Amino acid sequence: MTIGLLLALAGLAIVDSTSFGTLGIPLFLLLAPGRSWVSRLLIYLATVTVFYFLVGVALMLGLSAALDQFGDALHSAPARWAQLAIGVGLFVLSFRFDPKRRRKLGKPERRFEPRVGGPRVMVLLGLTAGVLEVATMVPYLAAIGLMTTSELTAAQWVPTLAAYVLIMIVPTLVLMGLRGFAGSWAEPKLERLRAWLAKHAESALSWTIAIVGFLLARDAAFYLFFR
Numbered sequence: 389m390t391i392g393l394l395l396a397l398a399g400l401a402i403v404d405s406t407s408f409g410t411l412g413i414p415l416f417l418l419l420a421p422g423r424s425w426v427s428r429l430l431i432y433l434a435t436v437t438v439f440y441f442l443v444g445v446a447l448m449l450g451l452s453a454a455l456d457q458f459g460d461a462l463h464s465a466p467a468r469w470a471q472l473a474i475g476v477g478l479f480v481l482s483f484r485f486d487p488k489r490r491r492k493l494g495k496p497e498r499r500f501e502p503r504v505g506g507p508r509v510m511v512l513l514g515l516t517a518g519v520l521e522v523a524t525m526v527p528y529l530a531a532i533g534l535m536t537t538s539e540l541t542a543a544q545w546v547p548t549l550a551a552y553v554l555i556m557i558v559p560t561l562v563l564m565g566l567r568g569f570a571g572s573w574a575e576p577k578l579e580r581l582r583a584w585l586a587k588h589a590e591s592a593l594s595w596t597i598a599i600v601g602f603l604l605a606r607d608a609a610f611y612l613f614f615r
Contacts, residue, residue, distance in 0.1 A: 389544050396534060397548065400527040401555035407525060409436060409517035414560040417510075418567060419578055426564070428510050433560060435514025437553045443522055444549045447532045465612065472608035478601025482594045 405411060417429045522528070531552060535545045566574045 389538075389540065389548075393534060393538055394548075397531050397552055398555060400531045400534075401552045403527045404525060404531075405556045405559045407521055409521045410556050411559055413513070413517055414557075415563070415578065418560075418563060419575065426568075427507075429560070429564060431507050431510040432514045433557045435511045436518055437557055439515060439518035440522070440528065440553045440556065441550060443518070444528075444532055444553070445546075447529075448536065448545055448549070468608045468611045472605055472612065475601045475603070475605025475608060478597050479605060480601075482598035482601060484594075 414429055414432065417425060417432055419425075420428070535548065540548065563574075563578065567578065
């Protein structure tokens, strides 16, 4: 365990802390009406943190190695055609969420507003956000790769991974403290940030789906037509 590795992991965790699941959705919950916003937000953050920690543990214990056993099947021509179809489908689907296209078609503007509710709803929201984001969180996957290639022992990578996922929620915890101690001053500023996120969330979702679809289709097309 070197200083350079720890600094690299800390930097990746800070980048991950700005994702929609770790910062965007919490901002909506932070400004939700009602007195129970603290408990709702803490339940959501706990769910996201535990989810990412367990995903990291699974990857570190060799989930990727287990998947490698099916490498021949995953790299076969039928699998590549299926990958190409999924990639193209995702790319086409991304236009459905494009706000510019909706305006051209005369459809009303849609804004993302996560559902606010009790503990079960918050747990479900946290799990949904984790599942949707984990495959596209390149910094997180890169951090897992760094810890794997560094050949850390379990006594080293378990607390390191735990610290990583905790760093991911630090900005939200800071915002919670800011609202708690300086609510009248902070709330208008947080509300402007929330409005900006609500306005651009659909566009960000459209771009994310398009990029993932393009990368899947490009990889499959290269294998099928250029190898």
